[in-house]
């Protein structure tokens with residue numbers, strides 16, 4: 309199968325999902341000559357940050373439409389197919405997150421599925437009519453019960469199909485089956501790829517790249533760098549593998565000591581190095597407020613520390629190893645067209661230069677976290693090490709929001725519009741005077757969160773959030789007030805990255821992690837960032853803590869998690885007792901339009 313990557317956040321995921329079904333799938337570029345598509349049994353066109361309604365990115369190899377193989381498009385791809393065959397696309401009808409797809413019964417693409425399927429949307433443009441040979445094979449209904457036509461279209465005579473939703477993301481409940489129906493039933497492919505085969509291929513690839521040199525791996529202790537370390541150890545032997553664990557001052561409570569113990573237990577302590585570089589990181593972040601600048605400075609400091617240590621240890625000529633996984637690359641805008649959602653620490657410009665110079669070994673760049681865990685299991689790593697929640701390289705640095713104290717207010721109409729919608733659901737609302745990072749229709753969205761207060765059912769709350777974030781421009785996130793009253797006003801406080809604030813955040817995070825274990829929820833949740841936001845919601849002095857529990861499988865999409873009331877009570881008591889904290893909220897936003905982390 310060929311997957312044409314138009315730069316959507318999920319293009320690579322499509323290929324992964326096909327490979328997981330045992331079928332070879334390769335990424336192709338939109339401008340590849342039509343001959344590059346020879347030999348494939350079918351083509352899938354990905355989503356894109358571009359707008360089909362405005363003719364953006366329309367200069368691709370249209371000759372693919374003359375090929376005698378089935379073609380399926382998702383989101384932008386769906387709209388392009390509709391337009392190519394005489395349909396119309398307009399810039400309206402946007403949807404983010406969950407939607408119900410009402411499918412045309414009996415169509416082979418939906419074989420074995422229900423008449424209403426839960427699917428995942430992230431789009432600004434919509435197909436509003438189709439050409440003569442096409443028909444609607446599904447329509448969608450989103451949070452506020454609005455019906456959207458042409459959510460799935462097809463022409464069985466031309467073998468051209470389109471889905472407005474993203475079947476490749478895990479939140480489309482039976483997306484795998486839909487893709488499999490296309491690959492097997494419509495394109496007639498057969499199965500043959502496996503994780504064992506991938507492991508053997510990677511070991512060979514690493515050996516070929518490294519030759520008789522050695523590798524110096526930045527080992528945070530997270531799942532990715534741990535699996536990368538064990539794989540590299542297997543490929544080149546522990547003698548030629550140096551591990552460096554850096555305490556960047558942005559780690560969790562007692563994290564570094566635990567990480568060093570883990571590597572010893574894994575037998576990777578032969579060349580295990582440790583450096584406390586917290587001073588350097590805090591100095592680099594001093595007075596910095598914007599998320600991308602913080603990320604870049606953290607990434608650069610990692611490289612400086614790494615180079616300094618490598619020189620000190622006399623191994624500066626070694627290759628740099630990293631446990632980079634696919635989402636790190638795509639979110640950094642690392643494929644030709646993808647928008648930068650956030651620059652991951654292992655993709656800052658200096659590292660990009662080292663990659664171009666062939667000085668970096670990264671055996672996991674094709675994988676997502678679920679695959680990394682599966683690979684780790686094949687490599688014999690303990691389940692407890694593999695089930696650890698993902699923790700971002702920049703650590704608590706991206707969970708400690710900063711501000712120069714000047715409120716970044718939304719517009720009055722934004723506040724009014726949000727209030728109108730919220731009150732319809734029995735909720736009070738305030739647009740918060742700062743911003744957080746999110747992702748909408750494959751584009752970075754640095755927008756305002758809305759604070760919601762009110763005692764409503766979870767489903768009602770989620771509907772309200774979906775309606776607010778899709779209908780009010782400039783809003784990408786909602787948080788639910790776990791305090792007692794809705795604040796008259798939320799004021800922003802001047803706050804930067806300091807040891808004191810990190811200490812508060814670290815304690816709040818430790819409370820959350822311990823409570824998740826005690827309530828037996830840790831393994832049920834993908835990740836639960838605790839974020840410290842310089843906002844005062846009450847008369848009491850102190851900042852606001854945001855809890856961000858999400859379910860996900862690959863972090864490309866995520867859904868917020870409802871916490872049991874008893875757990876909320878414990879967290880409220882313990883977190884609000886911390887010096888420096890006076891507000892507590894729960895992030896109730898899906899990804900998109902929010903991202904898992906706030907920065």
Ligand code: XMP
Pocket residue numbers: 635636639649650651652653654698699700701702835863864899902903904905906907
């Ligand atoms: P977002 O916030 O983009 O995060 O939804 C997706 C996943 O990536 C993690 N994350 C990072 N991991 N370096 C990393 O190694 C980074 O710079 C980084 N930023 C986000 C995040 O925790 C989530 O699991």
